[in-house]
Amino acid sequence: MAPHAEHTNGYANGYTNGTNHATENGVKTDLFTVDSPNVVYTDDEIKSKYIYRTTSVAQGANGKYVATPRETVYDFKVERKVGKVGMMLVGWGGNNGTTVTAGIIANRRGLAWDTREGPRAANYFGSVVMGSTMKLGTESKTGKEINIPFHDVLPMVHPNDLVIGGWDISSMNLAQAMDRAAVLEPTLKAMVKKEMAEMKPLPSPYYPDFIAANQGDRADNVLEGSKACMAHVEKIRKDIRDFKEANALDKVIVQWTANTERYADIIEGVNDTADNLIKAVESGHEEVSPSTVFAVACILENAPFINGSPQNTFVPGAIELAEKHGAFVGGDDFKSGQTKMKSALVDFMINAGIKLTSIASYNHLGNNDGMNLSSQKQFRSKEISKSNVVDDMVEANNILYKPGEHPNHTVVIKYMPAVGDNKRALDEYYAEIFMGGHQTISLFNVCEDSLLASPLIIDLVLIAEMMTRISWKAEAGDGANTKDYKGFHSVLSILSYMLKAPLTPPGTPVVNALAKQRGALTNIFRACVGLQPESDMTLEHKLF
């Protein structure tokens, strides 16, 4: 019997409305299987043997490079059972939190609503996992490219099945907060209002010095105490356990989508090591931020924690604590509009041999995020994450740029209440071209910020949860003799596509080029089912 598609909404290829939730008698079926001696399927696991091919380069005495192909044989193991997953948001009552919640409810119920441009239906556009495809291969007879939904490459949780909860320093229920956010159409809000009115954020730690003073008026749902303490850590841990138990969850993923905090000073003896950070929390050190308190709590509770804002939540002590406990962390700062465009455009220009010499990035917005960012210390956190996004692309091209040479780059953010959540981003890219010429690219990019960020929140949860069910060991080559399966490194740099300032394991390079980030994510997931990276060489169409 053909798989019965749930939530049908007319995708040409028979897939359902962004859910790709094909099922057979209620059980999600795999869209494809890999026919290879290197891939073994059981009811519970997919095991694959993967030859990882790299090129190591050494510079000889004569200054010439010697490139040596290398092979490492990895064994990957994927747990196929998805389980019941919870998503807990810090800042749940904010524009992002209310919007992503309403969006998941609308998709789960297959809602459609009237707008000035006519009826609209719930979708997951803007989500890489739910809205994009990847090339599986080419049809053996016709050579036709076969693309599959990204969501189907591995057994991933479906966002419709996420159980949502979270915290906010504002006591508004999610329906009231959705109205305050002023992001969604009234017709849609009316359809989800009842369900969202039942959702009430848990009280949260509030340390006024870390966010703008203009946020104080909404802080009526706070835990006692205005600086870090173990009581806050233990309360958050209990909140996670209670949420898990109340909803019979197998796993909870936590995300920070609360206000941007100022940077915390990195102080030796305070937040430089895991032990010192715990001591600093115990002693109530004023340099430990609410987001770092959440990170500590999630690490100790083994709930993956992702920071969607630009502040340095993951101080060195937090990273060390995560490594010590084998807990997953990721961040920083959702990459939703202006910066996402920048990381693609700069990659294209520099790889086209065009010498970018100046990037001017201005934007104004009128939501509460913008109001918080109107305070200099909070803006500085955002300025850092928005400015560093071109570094790797520039450093990779020593033809255009001398060592240490960079394009001029300025970031301006202004708070203009009138435009609400609909941020206006104005960018100018100025470049040197052939024989003294110049190219000027000017962009005007209206980003409905929460509608762009919400799908990223979903992707971050889906991918982080998937990573908790993937383990590896090395058979031969570099890093060989890993006897037992183990998880990926605690710092999930695989999440970088969704983030402006990707967190990476200490000492490893930061990749911001958008295409490379997507390639890494795609090819690691392909490797988990024994498939080589898609090289786009298509030699079968060139050598005959």
Ligand SMILES: NC(=O)c1ccc[n+]([C@@H]2O[C@H](COP(=O)([O-])OP(=O)(O)OC[C@H]3O[C@@H](n4cnc5c(N)ncnc54)[C@H](O)[C@@H]3O)[C@@H](O)[C@H]2O)c1
């Ligand atoms: N929407 C985007 O395009 C985008 C992109 C990148 C990053 N971000 C970041 O995501 C975050 C959320 O954005 P938003 O537009 O939803 O902002 P928002 O101001 O609407 O929501 C933030 C919420 O966090 C709450 N909050 C503040 N401190 C808290 C604490 N200690 N504990 C719990 N809740 C707390 C606030 O009450 C508010 O409801 C911001 O830091 C923003 O910079 C947003």
Ligand SMILES: O=P([O-])([O-])O[C@@H]1[C@@H](O)[C@H](O)[C@@H](O)[C@H](O)[C@@H]1O
């Ligand atoms: O992701 P992106 O569009 O470059 O960046 C956005 C900024 O342009 C905006 O000013 C800020 O309020 C959002 O939080 C987000 O960080």
